[in-house]
Amino acid sequence: MPPGNLELLSTEVTTEQPRRYDDHGVEGKGGQACVLNVLDRHLGRHVALKEMDAIEGESTAKLAESRFLVEARVTGRLEHPNIVPVHELGRRPNGRLYYTMRLVRGETLSTRLRACPGLKERLALLGAFWDTCKAIAYAHSRGVIHRDLKPANVMVGKYGETVLLDWGLAKIKGGPEAGPITDPAIVLPKNPELTGDGTAMGTPSYMSPEQALSEEIDERTDVWGLGTILYRILTGEAPFATGDHDERIARASYAGLRPVLAACPEAPPELAAIAHKALQRYPRHRYQTAGELAQEIGAFMTGGRVRAYTYGPWALLRRFAADHRGVMIASMVALLAVVGALVAVTVALRQQTQARAQEQQERLKAELNLAGAYAERADRHLTDFRYASALGFAALSLVHNPAHPASPAYRPGFDQSFPHGRDLRVQATSTAVQARGHFGFTFERALLSEDALGPLAFSPDGRAIAAAAYDGAVRLWDTETGELRLRLASDGLVTYAAVFSPDGACLATAGKSGHVILWRAADGARLAQLEGHAGPVRALAFSPDGALLASAGADRTVRLWDLATRKTRTVLRGHQGEVRAVVFHPNGTRLLSAGVDRTLRAWDPAAWDSAGFVLAAFAFSVRSIAVSPDGARIAIGCDEPTVTVLDANTGEPSQLLTGNASFVRQVAWSPDGSLVASAGLDRTVRVWSALSGEPISTLEEHPAVVSGVAFSPGGERIASAAFDGTVRVWRGGASPLLGLAADGSTLLDLCYSPDGKRLATAARDGTIRVWDLAARRELRAFRGSLTTDARVSFARDGSVVAGAGGAAELFSIETGKRLLSLPLKDATVARISPSGTSVATGGDGGAVTLWDPHSGAILLALSGHSGTVFDLAFSPDSRTLASAGKDGAVRLWDLETGRLRSELKGHASWVTSVDFAPDGRLASAGKDGRTIVWDPATGRELLHRELGQWTSTRFAAAGRYLATDCADQYVRFWDASSGELKLLVRTPRERVSLDVSPDGSALAVNLGRAYSIYPIDLQSLEVEPTSLLSEARRRGFAETFTAEGSAAALESAQP
Template sequence: MRPELPPPPAPDPAALAQAQARLLAELSRFGRESTAGGEAHGSRFGRASTAGGETSARVSWLGPQGEWETGREETSSGERYRFGAVFARGGLGAVRRAEDRKLGRTVAIKELLRFDERSVQRFVREAAITARLQHPGIVPLYDLGRGDDGRPFLCMKLVEGASLEQRIAGCADVQARLALVPHVIAAAEAMAYAHREGVIHRDLKPANLLVGEFGEAVVIDWGLAKYMSQETDLASASDGDDPAISDVTAAGSLLGTIRYMPPEQARGEALDARTDIYALGAVLYHVLAGVPPFHDRRAAELIHDVLVGRPRPLAQLVPEAPPALIAVVEKAMSKQPGDRYADAEAFADDLRRYQAGRLVGAHAYSLAEVGRLWLRRHRAAATVAAASLVALAAIGAVAVGRIREARDVAEDQRAAAETAQEVAEARATEAEAARATADRRADELLLAQARLAVEADPSQVFPLLAQLAPDPSRDGAVRALALAAWRPGVAGAPMTGPTGPLIEGINLADGTWIAAGLEAVWRWRPGALAGERLSGRGTLAVTPDRRTWAHIHVGADAQLTIEIHQLDRAEPLRWSAGRDELVSFYRWDLSPDGELLWAWPMRSAPAFEFEVRTGARRELPGPDAPAAVAGLTLQGTRDGRRLAGARDQTLVVWDRETGMVDVSRHPCKPLLYAHDWTADGRALVVRCAREDLPHTLSPVERQLVWRADGPPRLVEAEWAAPGRDALVFVAHRDGETTAWAEDPAGRRLWTRDVRTDRSDDFVIEPHTSRDGALVQWGFGVSLEVIDVASGTPIASRHWSDAAVLGDGELLVADAGGYRRVVAGETAWQSRRPAPEKPLRQAVLAPGGGWMVAQGEDGVRRVDLRSGAAEAAGEVCGRWSGSDRLAAVADDGRALAFVGEYRGCLWGHGGWDTFELPKDEPRAWAFAPGRLAIGFSGGQVHEWTTPGRAARALEVCEDVQDLRYAPDGEVLAVQGQDGAVTVIERDSTLRALVGPRAGEPGSVRSSLAFAPTGATLAVYRRGEAAVELFDLAGGAGLRLGGASTSRDADESVVSRFSPSGRTLAVMDGELLQAWSLARPEAPSRVTGVRGRDLAFLDEQTVVVTQLDAGLAIVDLVSGAVVPLRAATGGRVRPRLATTADGLVLLADNGEVLRFTDRLPAAGAPLHAWLRQMAGLEDML
C-alpha cells in the first residue's frame, strides 16, 4: 500500500499569478538569449520552437533509430508526480521527494517559494542552464512544470547521500579528510565542462557538492549560475533583507557564499571561470582544515578580509596537511585572478598528479621532497644507486685515510668505514621497508576501491587496477576483479569525440566505425580513439560486405546531399538530390553491389531508387509496376528484390525478380515500416492493428509474419523485430514482459524475461542490427542488447546510454566516451535459454554436456552440445510434486526417484524402474556402465547391467557420500561416522579410514577423486589434516593445517582442480585450498557460503552462493568478488568444469557457458588493464 504523501503548501494567489506571468516571459526571453550566449561559447545546444515561437519543453524518442518530435500533448504534472515531504530548503525554493508515477522512480522536486522578479529570473536561469549541461558530475534536470496549484517546479535526479560539508564534519582528522580529495577532483572536472560550455556557477561550496551512495560527486544548486557572455547581474536590495537567504547574499549586491567568494565577486566586478577556481580552492581548504576559510572572522570583519585579507595559513592550522595540497589551495585562492589556475582542468590535473604521487605544478619542491617522490616511483633503481654511493664513499674514505694517516691508523679508518657502511645499509633497508609499507597500503586502498566499484560503477575498476604494478601476491585478486568488471566483449579504451547521443552506426570491413548523432557524423579509423567529425547530422547506409557506405545529409545549400564512400577509393562520390525531407522521414539501404541506393519512407509517401554512379532517381512503384502495387507506400528488402505494401487489411508483396505478386487479406490492418524484412529478404514481420477501434487508440497486439516459402501467420505480441534467421517478439502478459525468438515457420528458439523497471512503455522500440544478429530494446529506464540466435544478453544499460548496433559489434556509452563491444567475444554464452515458464527442478551433468529438467510440460533430457531435447514422457510413470530428479551422467543416463521407494533410470537406450529399500537415498554416483545409490540404512545398491537387479552391500550405518574413481573401477563410500570404505569391482570391501568417535551423524565430511588416477581425498570436519590415498599404488599424503568451520549444519563440498594439483574444500563459511606441492600451507578464505564450486584455474574458483548468485574467489589473496547476480528462479544452481571454461545451470533454468578471455596474470594482464583504462605510460 502506498503511503499518503502530504500535498505542497498553497502559495498566495496574487503572488502566484504575478510569478506565472514573469516565469513565462522569462522562459521566452531566456530561451533566445541563452541560445545566443551558448553558441558564442561553442555550446552544442540549439533551439527548438513551435510555430508560435514558444520554446518546446518536451522531446520524446520514437523508434529504433530515433526521430525527435515536438509539440506532443503533455501529461498533467499532478497526475505524473506525487509530492512528498520537504528534505531541503534554500533561499529560492524547497526541495522535496516525489514519485514519478509515469516512470516509476523517485525524483527530487524543487519548488519556487519566492515570487519576486529576481527569484523568478534565478529559477528560470537554473532550469535553462541545468537543462543544457549534461555531465555525470552535474545533477540532471528531468522536467520543468507547474503543480496543480500553479506553483513552478523543477524535477531533477534524486541523489541519495550527503553533502561534502557533512562528509567533512564526519571525519576526525586530516588523514580521514584526505579521502575526500577525489570528490573535489570530480567537482573540478564538472566545472571544467561547464566552463567549456560558457557557464560559471558562482556559488561553489561543500554544501553544494553532493556525494552519492555510490561515491559519485555532483554539483547542485545552479540558481546563481550565468553565461559568461552575459553582463554581471546584481541582486536587488531586498535580497539581503530575507533571512531565508542567509549566507547566500549579503550587502545588497553580493551573489554567492562569502567565505568561498573571490574578491572580485565581493566587489561586484566582471567574473569569469577563475571565480569558480577560487571557490574550488576554498572547498579544498575546507577539506584539509576541517573548517571553511575565514572561519574565525566575525560578520563585521568577514567582507573586509575577503577583499584584502587572507585566511589562516593551512600550514599553521593543520601542520600535517600535505605541502603539495597546501600549494594547490594557495594558488587557486590567489587574490589576483591572473595568479590562479588558468582553468578548472589544470586545477583538477594538479590534484590527480598528487593522487598518483607525481610532481604537482603549484608546489616548489625541495630536493628532499623530489628525492622522496623519485624514490617511491623508482624504488628498485634507488636501492642499487644508494648502495653504490655508500660503497664509493667508503672507498674514498679508506683511500684518504691511507694517504694522511699511518698504516695502523688506516686500519682503524677502514673499520670505521665498514661500520658506517653497515649503518647506511641498515637505514636504506629501513627506508625501503617504509616505502614498501606505504606502497602496499596504497595498493590495498586501490584494491578496496576497485572492489566497491565492481557493483557500483564497473567502468571505474580498470583505471583503478591499472595503477597497480604486477605482484604475484595480489595478481589473482586483480584478475578476479577484472573478470567481474569486464563487460562482455569490451575491446579497448573509450572512443572520444561526440558530446551528444549517437543514433545509428556502421562498422566497416577494415574496422572503421561511422556513427551519426544529433549533431554530426563521426568516424573512427581502425585503432583510433579520437573521432573525426565528418559533417552535420544525417543518416547512413552500408552494403552487406561493409566495404561501401553512404552518408545522406543536408548540405550547406539546404539540398539533400548523398556521399558514397568506398574503402579502396580515397574520395567519395558526391551528388545532390533536391528534397531535404528525405533525410528525416526515410530509411536508406545500399544494394549488395553498391550500384543502387533506396530510400524507404516512414510515412505515407513514395519510395525512391537512386543510381549511385549518376544520381538518377526513380519513384517506386514506377509506371511499369503491376497494378496491384500501384499507389502503395512500399518497403523493400536489403537487396531490393521484394517490395511490400498494405492497403486496408490487405498485404501486397511484389517479387521484382520473378514478377510475381502475392496478395493476402488478414483480420487486422498491416502497418509497414522500414526494415521490417529479415536480412535475407525471405520473411517480413509487420504490426497488425485492430480494426474495431480508431487507429490512434487501438493497441497493436498482433504481428503478421509473411514468408516466401509458407503461408502467413499471426503472432500475439506487441512488438517484433526481424533477425538474421529468426524473428524476435516482445509481449506483455499477466504483468510480465517476455521476449522470445522463433524461426519464420514458428518454431520457438528461446525465451527470456525483459527488464521493464515496472513500466509497460518502451523508450527504445525493439529493433535489430543491419545483419540481424543483435536485437535491442528499452523499457522503463533499462536498455538491453541480446544475441538473436541464442538469447544471450550482450549489454544491459541505462536507457540514456543507448547502444549503437553494428554488424557483430556495437558501441556503448561510457564515462569516457564510447566503447566497442564485440558480441561474439562475450564471457557468458547461452547454451540453452531460460524456459518460458519456470522450472520446478533441474540437474546438470558433471561435464556440462547434459541436463534434465522438469517443468509444467513434463520432464525433458537435453543434449546441451547439440540442443536436442527428448521428452521423458511416462517412462517413469506419472510425475508428481514429490518426485526428485537425482542426477544425469556425462553419457546422458538420467536418474530420478519417483513415487514411493521407486527409482527410474533412462537415457541408456531404454528405461528401467526398480524398487528401492525403505530408507532415504542419501548419495548417488555414475561411472561408465555403473550406477550406485547409498541409503540412510547403510546399504549401497549398485547396478552394472541395465534391466538386472542391483547388488546390495552392507557398508556402514548411514551413507553420507559416495564417489567413483575416474575409471569406474573403485567406489568409495563414507558414512555419517566419518568411516570410509572402498568397494572393488568384485564386491570386495576394504576399510580405508575408521570411524571417528562422537555422536552418530555428527561428522561432516566429503570425498573427492582426482581427475586422473585413483587418488582419493578424505576431508572430515574438525581434523587437522586432509588425507590423500592412492588406491592403486598404496601411497598416501597428508594435507596439514586444516581449520574447522563454525557452521555445524552446513554441507561440505570437495573438488580437485582439472590438473589434480590443487584441492579445495568448502565447509560452511570456510573455503580452504591446498597445493599438493605445498601440503602444509593451505590458503583460507572466510565468509564464502555456497553449495558448489568449480575451478577456473589453479588459484581461482567460482562458487554458487546460498542466494543463487555467483562469486569469484582468488585462493591466494582471499579476494571474493561477485560475478553474477541471482535471477530469482527456483532451480538450485550447479557448475561444471569443461575444457574451455565453466557451464552454469542458473536458478532460472538457463544454461550458460562462461569463458575466461582475460590475459594471464602478471605483465600481460597489467598491459591489458592499461589498454582498457586508456592510460599511457607515466613518467
C-alpha cells in the same frame, strides 16, 4: 533550518490590492516571466515586479507556477547583501503570480561582459564574481542550491553593487522538487543564454555534466556554475556557446570545453587554475564548497597564494619576499645559526636510521592501502560486467600488494604482520581469473571524428561503418583497417540518422534540415534529395526488399518513399508528438514507429493510409526500436534506464533488461538473436543474453554519452558511437552457453563429461539431457523413469550416462537408447566404474550395491551405513569404492573382496560428497562445513578446512586444485597439497548446484530453470601481474586508464 518544507509549493497567496502598483514599463524579459518597474503607492517607492507569463497546458502551467513559487519564497528567505530582497508575493487580478523585490538599476554581468573590449576590462568585474561566490556560499549554508548560475543571473548595479537573481530552478535540500517542464509542445530556447525546460534542468551553455546527464546534484553543481562564470570572464565566451540544444547538452555531458589558457593565453594563470579546478568533470575533483572557491578568488585579489596553482620556486620566493620583508631579514640571521646546528648532525643521523625503517613500513602500508582500493574497484567492475577494467584494476592491486611475490613492493613475511595483504591477494587474483576467462567483447580500435556522433550502422557485408554526426557530415570507415573512406557533407546541420540499403549500394541520411539524402555508398556520389517533412527527420529504415524507405520526423509523421520513383508513396499520421524511431519487420509485413507520445504504433502494408494501431504504450518517450532477426520480439529503448522486450505479436512485455544507470539512446540485436545491446547516457554499451535476460558484458571506454550501437552482420563485432566524437569497435564471440529445462521443469543436477566437452542435466520431470558444449546444442534427451531428486553422471569414456532418482538407469549417448533399468525405488546416486565393469548405487536405506552394467545382475551388496547414502566415488583403478552418508561416515570398500577396508571419521554431520583425485587421494565434504583430504591407504588426514556451512567438493585440474562449493554463493579453489586458498568465484544467488569442468576452466551452474557456463581461467594464477595489466590494456583498459601503478589510474576510472 533550510527552507525545505512543503509550504514552498503552497498555491495559497494573497490577491494584489487594487491600484497599489503603477506600471512604469518593462525592465527585462525572461523565458517565462517579465520584470516590470512599478511604483508601490503604499510605500511611495519604485520596486521591481516579476510577473509570470501565461502558459498553455494545465500540467505545464502548474509546474511553471510551482517553480515560480519556489523562486519567490526561496529568494525571500535568503537574507544576504548580494541576494535581492523580496517584499511581497501575490496573484494579480488576471490570475498570474507575481512578486516584488528591490529595484536594482544596472546591467547583468552578461551585458557588461559583452561590452568589454578585452581581458583587462573583463578582469575589472572580478569583484562582482567574488561577491557572487560569497552569496552562493551563504545560500548553501541555508540548504539552497541555485542550479542555474550564469552571467545573465548576476546584476551589477550603477555603484558596483552585485545582486544574484533568478532562483527559479533552486533545489532545497530535503525539500520538494518542482521538477522540469517536459511538455513536448514547448519549444526549447534557441538562445544558449536562456534557461531551457526539459529533462536536464539548467542553461545548456553553462550546464554541469551531472545536470546534462540528469544525475544527482549537490552544492558542487553550483561550484561548476561559478566556474563557468569565471570562464566567461577570463575567455570572453561561454563554455558551450555554439550549436543547438542537443549539441550543447552533448558537450556538457562530458565537460568538453577548451582550457582557459588555450582560449585566452594572456589570462592570469592563477585564475585559469581556479577555473580548471571548478570545472572538473567529476564533482569530487572540484572545490567542495563555494566558500573554498571564494577564498581562492579572495587570495588572488589580495595578493595571497592560490592553492589550485602550482608556483615555481622563484615565484614563491618573490611573493614571500614582497609580503614578508621583516621575516626575510630574520631568516638571514637564522641562517648563521644553522652553522652551529651542524654539530647535531651526528645525533640526527642515528635518529634518521630508525625513522627510515619506520618510513619504509609506512610506505608498505600505503602500498597495501592502494592495493585494497584497486581490488575494491576491480570487484565492482566485475560485478558490473566490465571485464577489461576488472582485469586491469585487479592487476594493479597485485602490482602494489607487498604480500604478492611478483609485486615490486614485495617483502617476505609481510603477510605475517598484515594478513589482510594475503586476503587482498586472493581477492584480486580471483577477480583477474574471472575477468580473464569470462565472455566479453575486446576493444579493437577507435575511429575518430571532429564532432559528436549519433546513431551508426554496419554495411550489409560488414566492411564499412557509417555514423551520423552533429556537424552535419556522415562518415564511412573501413571496418578492418579503421581508415576513413568517405566524409559525406550535406548542409552543415546536425545529421540524426544514417542507414544502408539491404544490398549495401545506397546510404540514406537525414537530420535537422528535414531533407532525406540518398548517397552511393561506393564513392559518396549524391543520388537524390527527398523533401516533404516539415521539420527535422529523426530516423530512417529501408524495407527488407529495398523498395521502400521510411522516415520519421519531428512533424509527427512517418513518410514512406518509393525508391523507384523517389517520391512520397504515403504519409502515415497518428502520432501525437515527434517520431524518433522507425523500423520494418524482418519479413516486411509490418512497419513500427515510436516517439515522444510514448506509443509504439504498427502499420500494415495493406492499410498504409490508416492511422495504424497502438501495439504498446510506455511511461517514457521512446528513442529506439529493434526487432529480433526472427521477428518474434521487439526491444525498446526509452528515456529510462531499462530496455523493454516485447512479444512482437501481442505487444506484451516479456523481459525487462536492467543495469543501465540512465536513459537508453539506441538498442540492437545480434544477427543470431542471442544478444541485445544498448547504448545510453551512462557512457556505456551493455550486452544481455536475449534468452535469459542476464547481463553479459559492459563496454565502458567512452568518456561521454554513447549515442549509437550496432552489431556487425556476422555478429563478431559491436560498434558504438558517442558524443566524444569516436566510434569504438569491439570484437567478441558468442554469448555464454545457456540451456533450458523442458516445459519449464526444474533442473536438479548437472555433470561434466570426463573430457569436458559435454554436459548432462537431470530435470524434475525425469528427463536427462546431454548437451554438446562446442556445438552449443542439445545432443540427446532421455525420458527415463526417475521420480525423485535426480542425479546424473558419466562413464569415464563419456559414452554412457547414468541417472538416479528413485530408479537407476543407464543410457547410450551414441544410440540414444536405454541400456539398463535397475529394479530400485529409492536410489539416490549411481556411478559407473572407471573400468566400465560395474555400476554402484546408493539408496535411502543405506544400501550400497554393485551391478553388472550389461545384465543388471547384483555383483556385491555392501551394508554398513545407517542412513541415506548421498554420494559414491570409485578410485582411479576401480578397486575401491568410497561411500558417504547421513550417518557422517566415509566408508572405503574393497571391491575385490566386498569387505569394508576402513571407515574415515572426521565429520560431525552428514557427508554429502566424495571425490577421488587421479593420484588416489580422497576428498570429502558435507553439512558440517568441513572439507577433508584423506590418504585412503592410511586413513590419515592430509588437509582439513572448516568453512562453517554446507559444503560439497571436487578435485579440478588433474587433482592440483580442490574446489569447494559452499552455501555462501562462493566456490573456493584450494591448492590440494598445501591447502592455501587460491581463488574465490562468485556464483548467482539462485543457483541450485554446480559442477567444475575437469580442467578447471569453467563452472556449469544450475540456475533451476536453466543452466549457464561461467568460464574461469586457472592459468591466470601463474601469470605475472604486469602481464595481466598489459593484457587488460589490449582489451581496452589502456584506452581509458593510462596511469600505470599510480593513484591517477584509480581516479580516472571513477564513474
